[in-house]
Amino acid sequence: MCTNATEALSATGVGVSVMSGDGDHRMAAASDPATERIEELQLTLGEGPCIDAFAASRPVLVPDLDDSVMRRWPVYGPAVHGEGIRAVFAFPLQVGAVRLGVLDVFRTHAGQLSREQMGRAITFADLAVTALLDGQDQPHADRDLDEAVEHRARLYQAQGMVMVQLGVSLAEAMVRLRAYAYAEDRTLSDVAADVVARRLRFDPSQS
Secondary structure (H helix, E strand, C coil): CHHHHHHHCCCCEEEEEECCCCCCCEEEEECCHHHHHHHHHHHHHCCCHHHHHHHHCCCEEECCCCHHHHHHCCCHHHHHHHCCCCEEEEEEEEECCEEEEEEEEEECCCCCCCHHHHHHHHHHHHHHHHHHHHCCCCCCCCCCHHHHHHHHHHHHHHHHHHHHHHCCCHHHHHHHHHHHHHHCCCCHHHHHHHHHCCCCCCCHHHC
16 A cells, blocks of 8 residues: 555655554554655654644645754654655544554655645545554555555445435544444445445444
């Protein structure tokens, strides 16, 4: 998934870190060894976009590692700049209020992500959440991006069906799907397939 994300986002590398509120942070996956080292930098130093995105539960977008960034992260900024990185984009991985970690996108050139790339980055962050909840080490390592997109389409269809069944928002419907999968120790993919096939229905009494 990290390799696919790197290509789709015209990035130098992509990394995923698993984090918890008690300070237990670890690097989970990276597109390549160089990105793995860069991803671990902010976990080791305790500062950087990844740390801030997790704490604030919102993306931290740094299109240019300029002097202001060096002041914001006085240790991490120079360190990652020394590795040749010129832009970092961090996207939190979470389900409702539950925070799982962060997906980081690194570039060796400065500049904003395009609107299309932002959408793709959010999709890959959602795929990372699915991978973590499914408990699979490399859920899409041997699949191409088209198969991943097909998986997302089925999940979105299930999300819409649960929204109608419960009379809730799309965001709440996704939370219910993930909560059900976690509680039943099933993959999100399997739960979505059952909903779409009408083998599983969410009743309002479950609210």
